[in-house]
Structures are given as structure tokens and as C-alpha cells.
Amino acid sequence: MKGALDGEGTRALLQAAAAAILSGVDRLTEADMATGDGDHGIGMRRGFEAAVAALSGLEAPSPALALKAVGTAVMASTGGAAGAVFGTWFRAGARPLEGQGTLDGAGLATFLETGLEAVCRRGGAAEGQKTMIDALAPAARAARAAAGAGLGPALAAAAAAAGAGAEATRAMLATTGKARSLGERSRGHIDPGALSVTLILGAMRDHLGAG
Amino acid sequence: MTRAKKILNDPRRVVEEMVEGLELANDGRVVRVPGHAALVRRDIPGGKVALLIGGGSGHEPLFHGFIGHNLADGAACGQVFAAPAPDIIHAAARAVHRGRGILFLYGNYAGDNMNFDIAADLLGDDGIEVRTVRVRDDVAAAPPERVHDRRGIAGDILMIKIVGGAAAVHESLDEVERIARKAEANVRTIGVAVTAGSLPETGRPTFVLADDEIEVGMGAHGEAGVRRQKITTADAVADQMVGALLADLPFARGDEIALVINNFGATTMMEMLIVNRRVRQILAGAGIGVHRTHIGTWLTVQEMAGFSITFMRLDDELRRFLDMPCDSFGFQRM
Known part of the structure; x- marks a missing residue:
């Protein structure tokens, strides 16, 4: 597995992440039908289609530029809570990486941690409220713990932690967002935003493993 | 599950085509902000406190059908049931601003709150003053002590009517905001x-x-x-x-x-x-x-x-x- 990626490598990594969202639209719709109004999948499709176009348009990107391009496209094109949250994650997460030529394990951890912090601040939400934060927060912690081993191991750890975190949202009661009003009826279903985080990080891990 | 029966063209272009039809339905009194799913009054007087509303589409005629004389100056339109992106809100806000600041008035939903807040930050960078009043009228959503968890629903109609009138009469953003908060509390x-x-x-x-x-x-x-x-x-x-x-x-x-x-x-x-x-x-x-x-x-x-x-x-x-x-x-x- 690779220890770091340059800007071109990061672009390919993000294209793989976008492809995973685009092929997961039906799953995301199903998940959102259970706890929300069923539009998470189509919103994420709009956002990540725009992200693919933005990534293709970049000339000689740095890792930070590629990550920021995804965030800007997602924020402008997704709409709804998902656009603000996923756009904020990528845009804020990219900022501390500016000027760095490669994305390594520590860079990934910084991207996840800074993004997470910005998402929590923007949405006024925290872990345990059945949102994408329940996948992103454990992913950030796992990436930091594995950062020294390089990008591959850090991504593998982050993806696994995100998956476990998303799975854990099934048992949670939604206390923020539109699903909040479902109360007990929100239990038993995976949060669609947490599922999206898992798709993104899982596809990045698989891309790196295959490459 | 069978698909609902609707007369549409491309289901992915419903908002785009709806905005086009709504602009035309206003017979020239409301125009589109170029490149955005946003509509604004053509004849906003100079020096007026601006009232910008918005939210997810699919609730027509709310919100974007409430633009006009003594009502809203503009509206940002999201996709169906989804908050408008910050870029749309920002473009609409710049188009309605007449130098006395802007009141954002919309329903209290996580998506709207975040997207309008991001737009307000962008406008702050432009030097434009923004105040925000969120409508939280749905008593079923949460008990009175958790009013911040209440959604905005049909109270929006009276809120736009009253705040639209206040923004037409008062020259101070403070005053318009005060009246909006009083109406919202009632x-x-x-x-x-x-x-x-x-x-x-x-x-x-x-x-x-x-x-x-x-x-x-x-x-x-x-x-x-x-x-x-x-x-x-x-x-x-x-x-x-x-x-x-x-x-x-x-x-x-x-x-x-x-x-x-x-x-x-x-x-x-x-x-x-x-x-x-x-x-x-x-x-x-x-x-x-x-x-x-x-x-x-x-x-x-x-x-x-x-x-x-x-x-x-x-x-x-x-x-x-x-x-x-x-x-x-x-x-x-x-």
C-alpha cells in the first residue's frame, strides 16, 4: 500500500470516492426513506457529479486543491443539509493541507479532524445524535492513530472505523435534523449521512489497495 | 412501489423548469438572478431594507411565489424539499441589497440554517449586513421550552406578509428585525x-x-x-x-x-x-x-x-x- 499520494494521485482517489457515491445513490435513497424525506441520494448525486466535473477541470492540482474542489462543488450543487455538511467537511479539511505536495497518513488525519471540527461547529451537532458525525469522528480518530504507518494504513483504519460508526447509528435516536421528530421510530435504521461517509472512505481505501 | 402520477418533463430538471415558469408567471415584475435558481423583484426601491426568503422547492407557491410589493424582495430556491445552496442565497442577497442590510427569513430546518448561515458569512466578507429570523411555528415538533427544535411551516405565510410590510415602511434593519421577532414569537x-x-x-x-x-x-x-x-x-x-x-x-x-x-x-x-x-x-x-x-x-x-x-x-x-x-x-x- 502507498504511504502518500501527490496531487494527481489525490485527484484519482477523490474520483473513486465520487464514483462510489454515484453508484450508491439507490442505497442512500433507501436509507433516507426510513428516517428522512428520501432525498439524500439524489442530493449527493448532484453534488458528486459536480465534484467529478470540478476534479476533471483542475490543472496540476495539489492534494489541498483537489479536496477543496470537491468541497466547493458539493457545497454549491448538493443543497440541503447534506450540501452544507459534506461541502464544509472537504473545504475546511483541505485548508490546513495547503502548500503540501503530498497527502500522507498525517495529512489524511488532519483533513478528517479539521473537517469534523468545522462540521460540528456549523451544524451545532455532536457525536451520538445519529448523523454523519458518528462515522466521521471515529474515522478521524482511527486515522490519527494509524497516521505514522502511512496513507494506506491510515485510510484502512479510517474506513473501518467509519463503517463501524455508521453501523452504530442504527441503535441511536435521532436528536437533530429532520429525523429528530421521528423519535423512537428513527431507531433501527442506519443514518444516510453516516452511510455516505462510509462509502467515501471505503472507496478511497479500495482505490489505494487496488492501485 | 408505483411511481406517483405527475405531468413532468425531465424529473431531474423540475426546479429549473419551475423557476422558468414562475418568472414568466410574474409578467416582468420578478426576474431571475442570472445563472441561479433565485428570483428577485425588478423594482426594489433604493435605500430599502431588503427581505430575502427561501427554502426547498416543491412547496409552491411558497417561498418564491411570495416576491412582490410589500412582500419579499427575493427568494433563493433549493431543490425539492432541500435547502438552497449558499451560492444561490449569496447571489440572491447581492441582487436585492439596496444599502440598508438584508433580513433573512426562513423556516427553522438544519439544512436551511446551515446554508443561510454560510451565505451570511460570505455576505459579511462582502461588507453587507445580514440579520436572520427563523420561523419556528410548528407546535407539534417540540415542547415550548425547546422552541429551537420547532420547524417552520405555514406561519411563514403571515411572517412574510408582516415582515414584508415592515421592510417596506421602516428604513432600519434593527426595526424590521424587531418586528419580525415579535411576530415570530406570537x-x-x-x-x-x-x-x-x-x-x-x-x-x-x-x-x-x-x-x-x-x-x-x-x-x-x-x-x-x-x-x-x-x-x-x-x-x-x-x-x-x-x-x-x-x-x-x-x-x-x-x-x-x-x-x-x-x-x-x-x-x-x-x-x-x-x-x-x-x-x-x-x-x-x-x-x-x-x-x-x-x-x-x-x-x-x-x-x-x-x-x-x-x-x-x-x-x-x-x-x-x-x-x-x-x-x-x-x-x-x-
Whole structure:
């Protein structure tokens, strides 16, 4: 597995992440039908289609530029809570990486941690409220713990932690967002935003493993 | 599951095509912000405090049908049931700004809050002052002590009417914000769902309700309400809904209110008038006067059947702005 990626490598990594969202639209719709109004999948499709176009348009990107391009496209094109949250994650997460030529394990951890912090601040939400934060927060912690081993191991750890975190949202009661009003009826279903985080990080891990 | 029956072209372009049709329906009084799903008044006077509204599409004529004289100056349109992106809000805000700041008025949903806040940050960087008032009128969404968890529903209609009037008269953003906050503190709504609406892009219903069931307190997007129950009489439903409203503010003997009975899409005017009959019987018994009655179709949820009842307690100032003439595609007063 690779220890770091340059800007071109990061672009390919993000294209793989976008492809995973685009092929997961039906799953995301199903998940959102259970706890929300069923539009998470189509919103994420709009956002990540725009992200693919933005990534293709970049000339000689740095890792930070590629990550920021995804965030800007997602924020402008997704709409709804998902656009603000996923756009904020990528845009804020990219900022501390500016000027760095490669994305390594520590860079990934910084991207996840800074993004997470910005998402929590923007949405006024925290872990345990059945949102994408329940996948992103454990992913950030796992990436930091594995950062020294390089990008591959850090991504593998982050993806696994995100998956476990998303799975854990099934048992949670939604206390923020539109699903909040479902109360007990929100239990038993995976949060669609947490599922999206898992798709993104899982596809990045698989891309790196295959490459 | 069968797809809902709708007359559409490309289901992924519904908002784009709706905005195009709405601009034309305004006969030149409202124009599109180039490149964005946003509409603004053509004739906003110089030096006016600007009122910008917005939210997810699919609720027409709200929000973007409420742009016009003594109403909103512009609206940012999201995708169906999804908040508009910050870029749309930012572009609409810049188009309505006339040098005295902008009031953002919209329903309290996580997506709207975040996207409008991001846009407000961008406008702050541009040196444009923005204030925000979120409508939180749905009493079924949370108890009164957790008003920040309450959604904005048909209270939006009276809020846009009153704040639109205030923004037309007052030259200070502080004053417009003060009036908006007072009106918001005095408005309460409760809805009832009879059958679901559907998302145009997927054709799937936004919730599932059995043929013989209704849900009192259900939100505009299928958010769960107070209680799912067997369908019953108009009088019994009105009793439940009005009871919840009166207890919440609480409204008291001697109060005078503005009343809205809003159709979520597929309920008949006949049903709403029958409900109105009972609402007025209860209000008369409680010694509460009605200054103005509004019964119609303003906040829709596609083909959802059901309606909501809104009360706003009035004082002389709010009454003045409520009574002002206004004009727009979706709401007019002579």
C-alpha cells in the first residue's frame, strides 16, 4: 500500500470516492426513506457529479486543491443539509493541507479532524445524535492513530472505523435534523449521512489497495 | 412501489423548469438572478431594507411565489424539499441589497440554517449586513421550552406578509428585525396529514400512512407528528388541533388573531371551510377574536392531502402590517 499520494494521485482517489457515491445513490435513497424525506441520494448525486466535473477541470492540482474542489462543488450543487455538511467537511479539511505536495497518513488525519471540527461547529451537532458525525469522528480518530504507518494504513483504519460508526447509528435516536421528530421510530435504521461517509472512505481505501 | 402520477418533463430538471415558469408567471415584475435558481423583484426601491426568503422547492407557491410589493424582495430556491445552496442565497442577497442590510427569513430546518448561515458569512466578507429570523411555528415538533427544535411551516405565510410590510415602511434593519421577532414569537401552527406527497425525482412517497389513518402534527416533509390515529370527523380533528394551539402560546380571552387554514396540496376547499366553521365555534367560546381569515393553498407538499391551522396573536403594530395591500404571484391583498 502507498504511504502518500501527490496531487494527481489525490485527484484519482477523490474520483473513486465520487464514483462510489454515484453508484450508491439507490442505497442512500433507501436509507433516507426510513428516517428522512428520501432525498439524500439524489442530493449527493448532484453534488458528486459536480465534484467529478470540478476534479476533471483542475490543472496540476495539489492534494489541498483537489479536496477543496470537491468541497466547493458539493457545497454549491448538493443543497440541503447534506450540501452544507459534506461541502464544509472537504473545504475546511483541505485548508490546513495547503502548500503540501503530498497527502500522507498525517495529512489524511488532519483533513478528517479539521473537517469534523468545522462540521460540528456549523451544524451545532455532536457525536451520538445519529448523523454523519458518528462515522466521521471515529474515522478521524482511527486515522490519527494509524497516521505514522502511512496513507494506506491510515485510510484502512479510517474506513473501518467509519463503517463501524455508521453501523452504530442504527441503535441511536435521532436528536437533530429532520429525523429528530421521528423519535423512537428513527431507531433501527442506519443514518444516510453516516452511510455516505462510509462509502467515501471505503472507496478511497479500495482505490489505494487496488492501485 | 408505483411511481406517483405527475405531468413532468425531465424529473431531474423540475426546479429549473419551475423557476422558468414562475418568472414568466410574474409578467416582468420578478426576474431571475442570472445563472441561479433565485428570483428577485425588478423594482426594489433604493435605500430599502431588503427581505430575502427561501427554502426547498416543491412547496409552491411558497417561498418564491411570495416576491412582490410589500412582500419579499427575493427568494433563493433549493431543490425539492432541500435547502438552497449558499451560492444561490449569496447571489440572491447581492441582487436585492439596496444599502440598508438584508433580513433573512426562513423556516427553522438544519439544512436551511446551515446554508443561510454560510451565505451570511460570505455576505459579511462582502461588507453587507445580514440579520436572520427563523420561523419556528410548528407546535407539534417540540415542547415550548425547546422552541429551537420547532420547524417552520405555514406561519411563514403571515411572517412574510408582516415582515414584508415592515421592510417596506421602516428604513432600519434593527426595526424590521424587531418586528419580525415579535411576530415570530406570537405565531403557532399545527398540521394534519391525510395522504403523502411524493418526490418528483424518485416518484416515491415521502411517508406512508394507512388508508384509514391520519397523523395530527405531522410536518411538511412527513416528519412524525403527535399521534397517528384512525380517521375521524372534521370537528374532532379541529378540536384536537385548536386545543393544541390555544394551550401553547397560550392564547387568552380577549386576544385578537390572524387565522390561516393552509392546504398541503390535495385537500378540498370544502373540507377546509368545514374545519373553519368548527375553528370559529371554538374561538368564539374562548373569547378570541379573528381579525383576518386566510383559507387557501400556500405551503404545499406536492400532492399531499392535509392542512394546517395557524394562529398569530396581533397587536396594533402587527395588525397594521398584516392589513397593508400587497401583490405577488402567490399572495395578494387589495
